[in-house]
Amino acid sequence: MIDTRALELLRVIGENIAGKTGEEFFRHAVREIASALDATYAFASRFNHSEHSAKVIAYWAGDHYEPFDDYLLDGTPCALVSDGHVAVFRDNLGEQFPIDKEWFEKLGVKSYLAIPVRTEDGNVCGHLAVMAKDNRDWQEADLDILRLFSLRAAGELERGEWEARLERKNQEFSAANDRLRLEILDRLRIESDLADAKIAAEAANLAKSTFLGNMSHELRTPLNGILGYVQLLLRDPETTASQRESLEVMRRSGQHLHELINEVLDLTKIEAGRSELRPAVTQLFDHLGNVVDVARVRAQDAGLSFGYEREPQVPSVVNVDAKALRQVLINLIGNAIKFTPRGGAVSLRVGGSPVDRDHFRLELEVEDSGIGIPQADLQEIFEPFYRVTNSGHTSEGTGLGLAISRRLVKQMGGEITVNSRVAEGSCFKIDIIIECGTSACATAPTATPEFIIGYTGGRRRILIVDDDIVSRDLLAKLLSSLGFVCRVAADGAEAISIMSQVAFDLVVTDLEMPVLCGRELLLKARAQNFNMPILAISASTSMGDCGHAVAEGFSDFLVKPWDVDQLLRSIASGLGLIWQYRAAAPENWPAAQPTNHPVVKMRSEFTRLLYHHAMSGDVNALMEALNDAHSGAEAALADEIRRLAKGYDLRAVRNVLEPLLGESPSLLPIR
Numbered sequence: 001m002i003d004t005r006a007l008e009l010l011r012v013i014g015e016n017i018a019g020k021t022g023e024e025f026f027r028h029a030v031r032e033i034a035s036a037l038d039a040t041y042a043f044a045s046r047f048n049h050s051e052h053s054a055k056v057i058a059y060w061a062g063d064h065y066e067p068f069d070d071y072l073l074d075g076t077p078c079a080l081v082s083d084g085h086v087a088v089f090r091d092n093l094g095e096q097f098p099i100d101k102e103w104f105e106k107l108g109v110k111s112y113l114a115i116p117v118r119t120e121d122g123n124v125c126g127h128l129a130v131m132a133k134d135n136r137d138w139q140e141a142d143l144d145i146l147r148l149f150s151l152r153a154a155g156e157l158e159r160g161e162w163e164a165r166l167e168r169k170n171q172e173f174s175a176a177n178d179r180l181r182l183e184i185l186d187r188l189r190i191e192s193d194l195a196d197a198k199i200a201a202e203a204a205n206l207a208k209s210t211f212l213g214n215m216s217h218e219l220r221t222p223l224n225g226i227l228g229y230v231q232l233l234l235r236d237p238e239t240t241a242s243q244r245e246s247l248e249v250m251r252r253s254g255q256h257l258h259e260l261i262n263e264v265l266d267l268t269k270i271e272a273g274r275s276e277l278r279p280a281v282t283q284l285f286d287h288l289g290n291v292v293d294v295a296r297v298r299a300q301d302a303g304l305s306f307g308y309e310r311e312p313q314v315p316s317v318v319n320v321d322a323k324a325l326r327q328v329l330i331n332l333i334g335n336a337i338k339f340t341p342r343g344g345a346v347s348l349r350v351g352g353s354p355v356d357r358d359h360f361r362l363e364l365e366v367e368d369s370g371i372g373i374p375q376a377d378l379q380e381i382f383e384p385f386y387r388v389t390n391s392g393h394t395s396e397g398t399g400l401g402l403a404i405s406r407r408l409v410k411q412m413g414g415e416i417t418v419n420s421r422v423a424e425g426s427c428f429k430i431d432i433i434i435e436c437g438t439s440a441c442a443t444a445p446t447a448t449p450e451f452i453i454g455y456t457g458g459r460r461r462i463l464i465v466d467d468d469i470v471s472r473d474l475l476a477k478l479l480s481s482l483g484f485v486c487r488v489a490a491d492g493a494e495a496i497s498i499m500s501q502v503a504f505d506l507v508v509t510d511l512e513m514p515v516l517c518g519r520e521l522l523l524k525a526r527a528q529n530f531n532m533p534i535l536a537i538s539a540s541t542s543m544g545d546c547g548h549a550v551a552e553g554f555s556d557f558l559v560k561p562w563d564v565d566q567l568l569r570s571i572a573s574g575l576g577l578i579w580q581y582r583a584a585a586p587e588n589w590p591a592a593q594p595t596n597h598p599v600v601k602m603r604s605e606f607t608r609l610l611y612h613h614a615m616s617g618d619v620n621a622l623m624e625a626l627n628d629a630h631s632g633a634e635a636a637l638a639d640e641i642r643r644l645a646k647g648y649d650l651r652a653v654r655n656v657l658e659p660l661l662g663e664s665p666s667l668l669p670i671r
Contacts, residue, residue, distance in 0.1 A: 340370035492516025
């Protein structure tokens with residue numbers, strides 16, 4: 001039972017100690033404990049269990065406070081308390097603990113009483129202790145007094161621990177801020193630095209977007225002229241077979257450059273979080289074949305085998321964003337190769353099941369026999385900048401690949417999941433419901449033997465508006481050759497002036513022009529009741545896609561460099577035209593090149609070298625290697641490969657070389 005001393009102590013706590021915190025609390029507490037128990041010495045400590053030591057927070061030495069160094073618990077009465085026991089020693093303290101005998105004798109201490117201080121969850125975090133110079137028969141009431149203080153002491157110790165943690169975090173944050181200040185603007189205050197950094201980042205993003213928009217326009221506009229005139233010449237019946245072959249090389253080279261420009265801009269949009277899907281009718285296995293070709297070369301360079309399987313029920317023609325799907329697969333296969341030791345295997349499996357008549361559940365699996373991913377990391381790997389470190393293996397890269405892949409798959413309405421076991425490998429699965437396409441849509445060639453030569457009905461007038469003279473003349477020549485009456489204008493203001501004098505059936509306008517841009521032209525035309533269809537063309541990808549342009553009032557939207565057939569489809573849609581066709585190809589068109597080349601004898605190592613360059617996409621290295629061809633049949637075949645390589649038709653090059661490689665699985669591509 002608590003006696004009157006304990007009750008008096010409660011009053012003391014309420015009056016003198018209740019408002020104290022931290023070290024101030026412990027200093028008052030040990031003094032009051034010593035007074036209440038009539039002991040000369042009293043102290044409070046915090047235990048460090050990992051080092052089996054104690055840190056004295058406050059030490060009362062009869063009539064004053066004294067500093068006290070940290071000490072090891074072994075061989076001291078405090079060690080019992082750290083194990084959770086109440087320590088009661090009534091006499092001969094120095095004899096019972098020889099390690100501190102000299103110190104006890106110096107202090108004149110003979111008896112000792114201490115209790116553990118426990119956290120809310122019962123763990124011992126410190127202790128309260130008193131030492132007396134006389135032999136003392138400690139009573140239960142004495143322990144009650146210590147227990148009263150221990151309840152408050154536990155709270156203070158825990159609060160102190162959280163304050164220490166907070167202080168450490170603050171120090172870490174301060175250190176990080178210091179490093180940041182060293183990197184920007186001469187160690188300004190962190191608030192100012194963050195504001196300046198934000199302004200600088202926004203300005204950089206704006207400059208980047210402006211640069212990319214301008215660069216897109218500057219690259220696409222001349223490319224539009226090149227590809228446009230190539231298409232015009234290819235449609236000209238007077239073009240000879242030799243000229244047509246050269247024009248085809250120019251066309252493929254221009255399209256290759258166009259694809260490179262698009263890939264750079266698409267990648268930048270993904271990094272900026274502004275990527276938009278553009279589904280289109282696609283030959284699925286042609287695109288997957290390109291992915292497999294790239295993956296197989298990378299796997300071979302890494303000393304891995306690569307397998308490719310597809311189930312027969314998967315439709316070959318689908319409506320999907322092929323570039324986005326390719327990006328996801330390249331990311332997943334790249335990771336699989338990166339985390340699979342030499343001698344292992346990586347595979348791509350394509351399967352799924354029909355959902356209904358028009359939709360198919362596409363399932364893509366990328367599996368490897370690599371190091372695997374710990375279960376604890378599986379929930380984190382799709383977060384930006386997260387990189388898995390496993391068994392001492394540190395990956396290269398930014399840690400964005402999986403995050404980008406998940407976002408793209410989610411945009412496509414699907415999901416990506418992973419199963420993995422450490423030291424056994426991983427399997428990433430993509431599940432997407434896609435729309436089935438039609439073979440006719442997917443395989444329609446961009447240039448058919450049946451060329452459009454005109455249209456039925458009366459002559460139609462078209463106004464062409466573009467500040468680029470090459471683009472204006474190109475469109476005028478193309479449309480005039482089909483029977484349209486064409487006028488041109490260099491900007492929107494000139495176009496409005498011409499439209500007020502002459503009636504037109506259709507306006508084809510660039511969007512970015514000086515004086516009056518395409519959008520302003522549309523608004524002024526509608527304001528003046530010029531209600532003809534207006535077709536927008538732009539070389540800048542920042543101008544928006546077809547859906548945005550149509551929503552603004554344009555009849556359609558085309559991106560430079562435009563395709564002739566695509567342009568004519570848009571014009572026919574706007575004007576309701578019925579085209580007239582040439583029924584057959586001109587007589588001087590070159591005969592179609594055979595797709596099956598005769599197998600001739602070629603040196604094995606030479607063939608392997610050529611095939612390696614074709615698989616790697618290195619046209620320059622391939623062309624240089626071809627110079628080493630021997631005379632005879634080998635030289636003739638080298639000339640054929642050189643012709644294909646000049647047109648960047650590397651798939652055709654591989655088709656020529658594959659029959660010469662034999663059946664070696666390390667050389668033949670997996671279909």
